[in-house]
Amino acid sequence: MTDVHPTDDARYPVRKTDAEWRAQLDPMQYQVARQAGTERAFSGKYWDHTQPGTYLCVGCGTPLFDASTKFDAGCGWPSYFEPIDNDVVERIVDRSHGMVRVEVRCKRCGSHLGHVFEDGPEPTGERFCINSASIDFKNE
Numbered sequence: 568m569t570d571v572h573p574t575d576d577a578r579y580p581v582r583k584t585d586a587e588w589r590a591q592l593d594p595m596q597y598q599v600a601r602q603a604g605t606e607r608a609f610s611g612k613y614w615d616h617t618q619p620g621t622y623l624c625v626g627c628g629t630p631l632f633d634a635s636t637k638f639d640a641g642c643g644w645p646s647y648f649e650p651i652d653n654d655v656v657e658r659i660v661d662r663s664h665g666m667v668r669v670e671v672r673c674k675r676c677g678s679h680l681g682h683v684f685e686d687g688p689e690p691t692g693e694r695f696c697i698n699s700a701s702i703d704f705k706n707e
């Protein structure tokens with residue numbers, strides 16, 4: 568885990584200018600994915616979405632979460648107990664808002680996805696609390 572750094576960090580293989588991100592994403596997607604915002608609970612399109620399929624990064628299309636790992640955490644955001652592969656997400660210590668949390672970003676484009684908590688179900692015990700605005704859904 569690394570400490571917090573700017574989202575436009577050159578470490579990410581997929582890089583775009585701010586203007587390009589604004590053109591690609593709608594305002595809510597931009598605010599959440601590129602400015603580490605958080606959508607209101609129960610406001611996103613996927614918190615109660617249960618179809619089988621794959622959730623992709625809204626910034627670069629990388630498959631991030633499989634619907635079979637999604638569970639109802641009752642929190643109003645899509646929640647998963649693990650990513651498709653640990654290599655597709657990046658974990659960063661987030662000390663904003665007077666808390667120490669672990670931020671989750673797409674490892675390819677640096678888009679902010681949400682946070683991971685230690686109160687998830689088996690088999691991982693983790694809860695990836697993800698913004699709907701940071702992901703797209705693809706049917707199987």
Ligand SMILES: [Zn+2]
Nearest residue numbers: 624627673676
């Ligand atoms: Zn991405």
